[in-house]
Amino acid sequence: MPLSQAVCVCLLLLAELPASLHRCVFDEVQARVRVVRAVQRSPIGPPGHTRTLQTPTGQVVSPSFTSPQPIRIKSWLSRESEHLSEPDKGQMMATVKEAVRMVSSLLSGANLLSTRAHTNRKTNIFFIVQRASSPLLLRRDINKYCKFLWKNSSTINYNRCGRANSNYRTETCLHVTIPDEHLAGCEVLPAADSTRRIVLRPHGTGLPDVDFLLYVHIQATDKCRAEPSLLAYAAHCQMDTRGRPLAGVVVICRDRLTKLTVPTVLHELFHVLGFSKDLFHTWTDCSFQQVGAGCSPRSKVTYSDGSGQMRIYTPSVILALQKHLAAVDPELGGPLENLDVPRGAVSSHWEARVLQGSIMLAVLDHSSPVHIDPVTLAAFQDTGWYTVNMSKAQSLVWGKGEGAMFGSMSTCQDNSSSFFCTGSGLGCHYLHLHKGECQNDPLMDGCRIYKALSNGSECWIKENQRKSPEEIFGLDSRCFFSSLTSLNQRQLLVTGRCYRHRCTGPNSYQIQVVDADWLDCPAGSSIQIRGYQGSVFCPDERLCLYSDATPPSQAENVTGFISRGQNNDLNGFSVLHFACSAHGPVAVTTLCCLSAAVCLMVVLRVAYRRCSPHCGVRIHAASGDV
Ligand SMILES: *[C@@H]1O[C@H](CO)[C@@H](O)[C@H](O)[C@H]1NC(C)=O
Ligand SMILES: *[C@@H]1O[C@H](CO)[C@@H](O)[C@H](O)[C@H]1NC(C)=O
Ligand SMILES: *[C@@H]1O[C@H](CO)[C@@H](O)[C@H](O)[C@H]1NC(C)=O
Ligand SMILES: *[C@@H]1O[C@H](CO)[C@@H](O)[C@H](O)[C@H]1NC(C)=O
Ligand SMILES: [Zn+2]
Numbered sequence: 130m131p132l133s134q135a136v137c138v139c140l141l142l143l144a145e146l147p148a149s150l151h152r153c154v155f156d157e158v159q160a161r162v163r164v165v166r167a168v169q170r171s172p173i174g175p176p177g178h179t180r181t182l183q184t185p186t187g188q189v190v191s192p193s194f195t196s197p198q199p200i201r202i203k204s205w206l207s208r209e210s211e212h213l214s215e216p217d218k219g220q221m222m223a224t225v226k227e228a229v230r231m232v233s234s235l236l237s238g239a240n241l242l243s244t245r246a247h248t249n250r251k252t253n254i255f256f257i258v259q260r261a262s263s264p265l266l267l268r269r270d271i272n273k274y275c276k277f278l279w280k281n282s283s284t285i286n287y288n289r290c291g292r293a294n295s296n297y298r299t300e301t302c303l304h305v306t307i308p309d310e311h312l313a314g315c316e317v318l319p320a321a322d323s324t325r326r327i328v329l330r331p332h333g334t335g336l337p338d339v340d341f342l343l344y345v346h347i348q349a350t351d352k353c354r355a356e357p358s359l360l361a362y363a364a365h366c367q368m369d370t371r372g373r374p375l376a377g378v379v380v381i382c383r384d385r386l387t388k389l390t391v392p393t394v395l396h397e398l399f400h401v402l403g404f405s406k407d408l409f410h411t412w413t414d415c416s417f418q419q420v421g422a423g424c425s426p427r428s429k430v431t432y433s434d435g436s437g438q439m440r441i442y443t444p445s446v447i448l449a450l451q452k453h454l455a456a457v458d459p460e461l462g463g464p465l466e467n468l469d470v471p472r473g474a475v476s477s478h479w480e481a482r483v484l485q486g487s488i489m490l491a492v493l494d495h496s497s498p499v500h501i502d503p504v505t506l507a508a509f510q511d512t513g514w515y516t517v518n519m520s521k522a523q524s525l526v527w528g529k530g531e532g533a534m535f536g537s538m539s540t541c542q543d544n545s546s547s548f549f550c551t552g553s554g555l556g557c558h559y560l561h562l563h564k565g566e567c568q569n570d571p572l573m574d575g576c577r578i579y580k581a582l583s584n585g586s587e588c589w590i591k592e593n594q595r596k597s598p599e600e601i602f603g604l605d606s607r608c609f610f611s612s613l614t615s616l617n618q619r620q621l622l623v624t625g626r627c628y629r630h631r632c633t634g635p636n637s638y639q640i641q642v643v644d645a646d647w648l649d650c651p652a653g654s655s656i657q658i659r660g661y662q663g664s665v666f667c668p669d670e671r672l673c674l675y676s677d678a679t680p681p682s683q684a685e686n687v688t689g690f691i692s693r694g695q696n697n698d699l700n701g702f703s704v705l706h707f708a709c710s711a712h713g714p715v716a717v718t719t720l721c722c723l724s725a726a727v728c729l730m731v732v733l734r735v736a737y738r739r740c741s742p743h744c745g746v747r748i749h750a751a752s753g754d755v
Contacts (some may be wrong), residue, residue, distance in 0.1 A: 151393065151493045154352070154362050155400045156477050159407050162303060162364040165270045166372070197256030197516040202229045202398075203339040207305040210347040211383050221386055225345055225379070228394035232402070235506065235521055256516040257340045258415065259371075264335030265342060266313040267367045267376055269300055274315050274329060284321040293317045293329050302366040303378045305344045310334050311376075341402065344378040353382035360385050363397035365405065372411025372426070373514040377401030392499045396488055399505065403512045404489060406431075406477045409441065413513030416444070424513045431465065431475045436537065439465045439475045443511035449503045453525060456533035463504055464536070466491045468572050479504065481572035483536035485527035485548075485559070492572060496581050497560060500525055500677060524675040526560060541576035547668075550577050557608035557625040560678045561671050563587050564608050564625035579625075588627035589680035600627040601643060604680060607672060612663030613642060621663040628665070632673035640665065 204225050213221065271278070274297040275290035300307040310333040317327045336342060353359055365377035379397045381389055403412070409431055415424035430443050440462030450461045464480035468491065478491035487502045500523035510517045528535045531546055541549040548559055550567035556579045558565040564586040565579030585593040588606040599615070600606075607630045612621035629641040630650070639647040642665070645658050653669035671678070 151358055151360055151495070153396065153400075153478065153491050153493070154356065154359065155364070155397070156406060158303070158352075158362050159364045159400075159405060159477075162366055163270065164366055164368060164407070165268045165300070166368045167268055167370045167375075197258055198260050199233055200257040200340050200515065201260075201338055202233060202341045202343055203336055204229055204343045204345050207344050207346040207378075208308070209305060210345070211349070213347060213386070217386055221345075221347065221381060221389065224389050224391055225343075225394055227391045228398055229343065231391070231395060231501075232398055235501065235509075235517060256518070258514055258516055259373075260340060264337040265311075265339040265375065266333060266335040267300065267307055267311050267342070268313055269315045269330070271315075273297055273300070275317070279318070279321045281321055285324070286318040286321050290315070290317050291319070291321070293327075297329075302344050302376060303346070303364050304348060304350065304380060305346050305378050307344075307376075308333070311336060311342065341374065342376040343398065343401070344376065346378055346380045347383050347386070348380065349383040350380060352380075353384070360389055360393050361397055363401050365401040365408070368408075368411070371413055371424070371514065372408065373512070374401055374403060374405075374408065390495060392488060392495075393493060395501075396493060396499075399489060399509075400477055402509070403514065404477060404505070404508055406475045408512075409475065412443065412511060415513045427511075427513070430511075432462070433473065434460050434462065436539070437472065438467065438480065438537075439470075439473070441465065441508065441511075443508070445507035445510040446504060449507035453503060453530075454528060454532055454535055455530040458533035461533055463508060466572065467574070480536065481570070482538070482541065482574060482576050483528060484525065485578070486525055490572070496583075497558065497562065498677065498681060523677045526671065526675055526678055529670060536576070538574050538576065541573075548578065550579055552577075555582075555624040556610055557668075558586075559671070561607040561609070561668060562589055562678070562680055564627065586625075587680070593627075597627070599643060601629050601641065602627050603629065605629050605631060609640065609668070610666040613658060613661045613665055614663050615661055618662065623666075626665075630672060634673070636670055636672070636674045638667075638673045640667070 271290060274294055276292035276294045278288050279286045279291050281287060299309070300312055309330070312330070312333045314328060314330045314332040316329055319325060319327060352362060359382055361379055361381045363377060363379040365374035367376040368374050379394060379401070410428055412427045412430055413424040414427050427443065430441050431439055432442055434440050442462040446463040447459070447461055450463055451457055454461065464483045466476040466478040466480050470476045476491065479487050479489050481490050481492070484490065484502065484504060486498070486500050487505055488499045489505045493499060501521070502525040503519060503522035504525070506517045506519055506522045509515050510519070528548060531548065534540045535546060540546070542551055544551060550556065553567050555564065555566050557563070558579050558581045563581035565581050567577050568580045569575070569577055570580065585596055587593060588602055588608050589604050591603045594600075594602040606627045608625045609628050610623055611626040611628070612623045613626065614621065630638050631647065632638050636652045638650055640650045641647045642658055642661070645660065648656060648658065650656055650665065650667035652667050652672070655664040655666045657664050
């Protein structure tokens with residue numbers, strides 16, 4: 130094969146590789162965004178402070194509380210978004226809307242005045258604690274429209290704008306220009322001690338019945354181009370006086386529109402709503418809240434534990450993790466990802482060793498399901514801005530009941546937990562939907578886990594059958610550690626095999642192997658089967674216990690999540706995969722080596738990019754009515 134052809138084949142192969150690994154770039158994006166925060170002009174105070182000059186009334190909050198109300202999130206397609214065909218646009222909008230709908234069904238807030246709860250209360254997960262009664266108006270950045278502020282504190286115009294910046298155009302949220310109608314006006318006070326004012330821009334009309342404005346921006350940005358696996362990124366850009374984010378943008382990479390999933394958008398939305406290291410310090414404590422009394426800022430929520438792991442120490446998070454791990458250790462704050470984070474600094478993601486399967490991991494793996502887990506929901510509860518219906522949490526199978534030390538670097542290699550492995554043998558992914566191989570992972574800090582194999586390892590896909598006559602594939606098949614063999618073999622090798630299963634009760638099931646009857650498989654034990662050598666191990670607390678640990682095909686209908694409410698059914702979520710360990714790039718490399726050295730170099734470059742800590746998904750937000 131001529132060199133040029135070889136290169137072509139190689140590039141094609143690369144293009145076909147599943148981009149299942151998405152590393153979130155939120156922290157990096159958010160760090161470059163200037164967030165505009167509303168300032169509280171106290172109605173009582175020194176002269177000059179009484180006059181509310183520019184109060185965007187949208188954020189005046191009623192001091193009295195009733196029950197929380199469902200959060201109202203408005204998505205707005207940015208005017209700068211690249212043109213989309215109608216089907217593309219429809220699909221993208223459906224994805225964003227579904228993510229927004231799911232959040233609305235999770236978070237909620239309170240305002241006695243509003244009777245317009247447009248969502249069924251029962252379906253809601255998020256409620257907003259303080260719902261503004263007036264239309265949402267975003268602020269203009271005084272540092273942008275103003276050349277200087279009056280700095281004499283005994284004058285009435287203290288800290289107000291003295292001169293207009295003639296270069297001022299408008300406000301932006303990442304790549305999005307905020308429409309004037311969404312913005313409060315601004316004015317200049319030409320004299321320090323005079324009430325005379327010049328209106329620079331009038332107030333916009335604002336957005337009625339909106340608690341959070343999500344700009345959706347579709348573009349092949351430089352960031353998208355630089356990160357081949359990046360699907361979307363986001364940032365928040367405005368917050369109210371209490372530090373609650375009011376507006377943000379999610380940027381969706383134009384050329385990866387078709388790969389966009391609801392979990393990806395949901396993940397970004399969670400960041401801009403408050404799960405962000407830049408917002409941890411503005412989370413508020415409302416536990417002593419009474420009518421008329423406010424909440425107090427938590428100021429600092431992240432601390433290092435004894436081992437150097439940074440954790441979020443807030444009451445609901447601690448409680449949720451203690452409950453999940455069945456431990457009472459008070460050191461059990463929500464562990465934060467340490468990869469690529471300087472010592473002592475924090476990230477906006479959970480530690481993957483401890484909370485595998487959570488929607489808020491730094492890398493989303495689309496090969497297995499991700500869940501809206503109780504610890505993530507507890508974090509939103511602890512923001513003080515939201516009330517969360519915790520009964521909507523999806524189950525977290527990973528680490529359930531494993532104790533306080535679960536997932537620590539010191540214990541993950543000592544064979545004390547069946548969630549981790551040593552060596553590089555074959556076995557089963559922890560959800561038992563896929564066969565897996567014991568592997569390392571960049572996020573795992575040296576701990577090894579059974580990762581789903583990339584080549585036909587799904588037990589629940591019937592089409593995988595042809596490769597293996599000793600197994601049974603199909604919707605009701607699961608992966609089992611097994612050394613079964615029908616041949617007379619001297620050495621029995623334990624590996625992951627697909628057999629059928631059927632539930633007989635919680636954590637109780639039967640299995641069926643080739644040419645055999647259904648047999649009870651008592652959880653936690655191993656069984657032998659007539660006609661076979663070796664045995665099958667029956668996993669404990671993994672099968673027939675969680676309705677949301679089922680094949681994605683049964684969860685295609687994402688909307689089923691909410692309507693099936695009490696099932697806690699998370700099946701609709703796509704799972705994130707750790708692609709760097711996938712066999713794909715290796716196979717491609719081999720192929721290319723045979724063809725041409727040039728090809729190898731290309732592959733290595735791509736493989737490096739895919740696997741380097743910098744590869745991944747980044748997040749932003751955009752505008753335009755979706
Ligand atoms: C919380 O969710 C549960 C289960 O879906 C539902 O029964 C309950 O009514 C919800 N509570 C609120 C306050 O919406
Ligand atoms: C500040 O303003 C007060 C009242 O107008 C004036 O008396 C005082 O001299 C000013 N101080 C400075 C440092 O300009
Ligand atoms: C854990 O188990 C593996 C396989 O059984 C064994 O090779 C390894 O030495 C064990 N490690 C420890 C620390 O016990
Ligand atoms: C899949 O990959 C594993 C590990 O490389 C290999 O052992 C196995 O034979 C492959 N399975 C199929 C069906 O190709
Ligand atoms: Zn993220």
